[in-house]
Amino acid sequence: MSYTLAIDQGTQSSRAVLFDSEGEIVARQQQAISINRIKKDHVEQDAEEILNSVKKVIDYLLSELSSAQRKSISACGICTQRSSVVACDRQGQALSPVIGWQDTRESEWLHSLRNDQETIQSISGLPLTPHYGASKLRWLNGQVTTRNDNQMLLAPLVSYLLLNLINENSFFIDHSNAQRTQLMDIQTLDWSATLLGIFNVPQSSLPKCKPVVFSYGDLLDTGIKVQAVCGDQNAVFSGAGNGGFGIAVLNLGTGAFIMCLQSQRPLHGNLLTTIIKSDDQAAVYALEGTVNGAGSALNWANEKYDLGDLKVQLPGWLASVDHPPVFINSIGGIGSPWWANHITPQFFDDSGNERQHGKAEIAVAVIESIVFLIMDNLSLMQQDNAIKRIQVSGGLSSLDGLCQKLANLSGL
Template structure:
């Protein structure tokens, strides 16, 4: 049976996974990567480390499996921006993380255009997205400005940098999902907006060419596999169980918490995001999306200031025992939807001494409440029926149960942790009707919970 390779580049790790055409995970290799928090606003990674980690994971796969693999999907963290040299492919800048907000001041002058930007792109004016980061690099990086003056500058989403360096044809391309997070894509034409690139002074010919998610992007240098899917990590996760059902919201809990649901058309009037779930030569599928910036990253923030050993082995017990934790003002990474604001420093509110255990329970509850606030906005546009939850933090039973209790909806936990890779594999396999789940899902039903 032909196999499918998925390269999944996330915030904290790169993974190479091999699936069968009907969804069975055959093999996986993983390599951690570093995230540098220079300040509360500046968060970045090393592009060459990311690139090398992806090559390394491919090299660690069984050569027999690779020899029976027919194509490849590449999925990446979104809204992360890199500049690189057109001749060498070498990075000219750090990978400015999706969590980074250093470009906030660069965007101040566009506040009067925020409504127009939202109507064109489906995104709020925010430093989290790529346009501000491109502006910041053009203004502040000497190497970027030099390459621009020499007509040798390539700049765009991390996905485009990886495609240029991993694929032997060296394409300068980007998929619709990653292009969307640049805050420059016209959601109606699925191409760069001439109006917005002109407004922000970013030459349209400087950006990679936009292509559908399902497209022939070229062949991997390392094993000559055809790359036929490129997407954002959260967008791909939406397809982890095959074709999404209307009324189901996927909640993917990683460094951030991302809520996604497929919709039939662009929804212009919403405090959530409207974007592209997937696309091919025939058309596209739209999505509605909510963002909580402080999920796993909030626990990471707490570990810096209030470190505890073996956190994840202790969290289940603390969540079971502690019923009245302090209130945590979760502004880690800034407030995402529906507020879209840079906020004050995170803090705990409670009279008296706050224990380390209660701090972490408070953080988990803050994530649940922020998710619920987003769900309240989803209800304005779709008939919510079920919640499907995936990602590392979803393994906390008490988080899932609290979310079910608060939302009064069943929460089904996708037990296979590789939701992103599995969704990308489904797309690369041609969206088959039959799709194997490695493990049985677990469903949490609403219960009375006065403490919430």
């Protein structure tokens, strides 16, 4: 029996899962990590805490296994949260906090690039928004200094982790995470001199671009070969069996991300072209829509209104509340296809007025806002692709009421 080790570094936790050759889970470990919402547009995490959490879940999982099982692990794959970045030195020491994918501190500066937004999207496949890594990397390059004259590296989170987890001490990034910096040309699959110039990011500080499927090296001192690296949502798509044309893959986590295989460049510039996977021969592309406030919107509402144990309460509330208010879900900024920041989250009744609402009404309104935003993206995808089925995963997918509302609206 051979085994595969999967490492998933996400916004709220790090996980290690061991699968056998039949795809069954043999062992798993998970550790929560903290997130620091300094203010509305500043979202940071501790780089060392993230790295240590990854090391711990690997150590704890391997310690559960027999010697024979450890020796039978044939490969390792790593996926990470996308668009989060950190500055570090050549030895892998973090020089800054991780600037999270939800961070939009550079939104005002991005207004100066409005005349370049068509060029930026045509090269990167991504619309101009502060959620992607380019403006964050530019900010780090201007704000962070190195110690002892070491060269500062501008590292997407995955590159920082690989620098510390791979024995060869190599500074790499896979194509799917590189694209999410908004600095990579999705046709050449390498850094774009044009985009680097627009965002004023030095290529010498960036990692080398590699395929998703690539021999990255040995994981720490385990001798386990890291054979694939990608973004977390890209891994979801692959984990769903890559679907096929006509199937949309939806992951409901901190944010909600919906993808479908792409046969041509999108006709709608407010959706994304995403690299699902690549090897040394070719790349596979998908059309993607993003909703920034899914699980994070529920967390926001719980903190603000003290909603209680949502895991227990939500199923009943979804079944009983028929007329919740409308929630303007701008948690983390409104993503595709609207791409709007600086909008205050608000609840409105049928007459368009703000008023006090009960806890059940608030929670269901947040759920419905997630569904409505997913539908905005799905409706555009439907114009270019005959979508016949939605495959749903992620923590919120356990809510039958949410899935039923989505099925009702989409007719799928």
